Amino acid sequence: MTEHEANRPPEDIELVVDDDSEIDDFEEVHDRKGNRIDAEYVARAVEDVHRAIDAGQVPVPTGRAGRPSLTGGTHSPRVSFRLPDELRERATSRAAQEGKTVSALAREAFERFLRAG
Numbered sequence: 001m002t003e004h005e006a007n008r009p010p011e012d013i014e015l016v017v018d019d020d021s022e023i024d025d026f027e028e029v030h031d032r033k034g035n036r037i038d039a040e041y042v043a044r045a046v047e048d049v050h051r052a053i054d055a056g057q058v059p060v061p062t063g064r065a066g067r068p069s070l071t072g073g074t075h076s077p078r079v080s081f082r083l084p085d086e087l088r089e090r091a092t093s094r095a096a097q098e099g100k101t102v103s104a105l106a107r108e109a110f111e112r113f114l115r116a117g
Contacts, residue, residue, distance in 0.1 A: 079110075088102075091105060091106070
């Protein structure tokens with residue numbers, strides 16, 4: 001497999017013109033710039049997407065969802081809980097002031113709480 005093939009979407013994702021689509025030779029459909037959308041237009045668009053993927057300009061699904069692991073392993077365990085709106089707003093504001101995400105703020109607060117015993 002070449003490096004370009006590795007950047008292609010997985011086999012279960014197919015970029016093709018749907019033969020049952022609403023676009024046909026009788027009804028004219030246009031894009032925002034006024035270009036007629038037909039089979040040739042769609043084929044060019046698909047090729048443009050493939051070129052962008054090959055150039056690394058478009059993220060390709062890898063089958064691995066989520067953010068990188070915090071532990072260096074394959075995944076980080078999750079803990080979730082509900083908050084009242086007011087507390088969530090305060091957390092969002094505080095995180096923004098400190099230049100971090102609410103998740104990072106919550107991890108730090110949780111660590112401090114557990115260390116305090």
